[in-house]
Each structure stands twice: as structure tokens, then as C-alpha cells.
Amino acid sequence: MTLVQTLDERKRARVEEIRAGLDALRKKLTEYGRAHGGKFMMFGSAVTGRLHYDSDVDILVDFDEAGVGAALDFVETTCAALKLHADVQPKAWCKEEFIARIAPGSLVIS
Numbered sequence: 435m436t437l438v439q440t441l442d443e444r445k446r447a448r449v450e451e452i453r454a455g456l457d458a459l460r461k462k463l464t465e466y467g468r469a470h471g472g473k474f475m476m477f478g479s480a481v482t483g484r485l486h487y488d489s490d491v492d493i494l495v496d497f498d499e500a501g502v503g504a505a506l507d508f509v510e511t512t513c514a515a516l517k518l519h520a521d522v523q524p525k526a527w528c529k530e531e532f533i534a535r536i537a538p539g540s541l542v543i544s
Contacts, residue, residue: 445486449489455518456491472495472544476493496524
């Protein structure tokens, strides 16, 4: 007998998969940030917990110019391995107004 999941069940299962992936991602980002002297800023639904089955992970990378490229690669590779969709960019590319808007609800990982 084959059990068939409904669409709602598949969506709920995907949200739980994202939650588990976020827990692992936070730990990996903390380790990387400490080892390489930089920070990550996670914001959006990944921090608020209002996840949907198609939620991405919004992350700003705050490393010096020499380390930002490797940090971006690390985030993208790690997210892919955890089956998370990453929306990642250097913090230096963002306008101050944007940073000020997201900062209150963000999680700084270092």
C-alpha cells in the first residue's frame, strides 16, 4: 500500500525541512564567521519564523574585501547542501536605508 501525501502535507513537510536546515545553517555560519573574522546578517522569514514551503534564506555577508568572495561561496554551497534557497549578497552593496530597515528584525551571526 502506497501512502500519497496531499499537497498541504508536502508543503508542511517542506517547511519543516527548511526549519531543520536553518538550524544547521546558523551553526555553520557561526563557525565560519568566527574562523574567518566576519559576520552574517540573516533576515526575513528565516528569522521571523513565518516560513512558507517556497521561502528563501535572506543573508547579507559582512566580511572584509579579501574574504567576502569566499564567504559568499560558503553560504551558497552550504545552503545548497541543506536544500535551502539562498538570497545572499555582500552587506557593502546595500544602501544604508535598507540596512536600517532590516536591522531591527535581523539576526547577526558572528
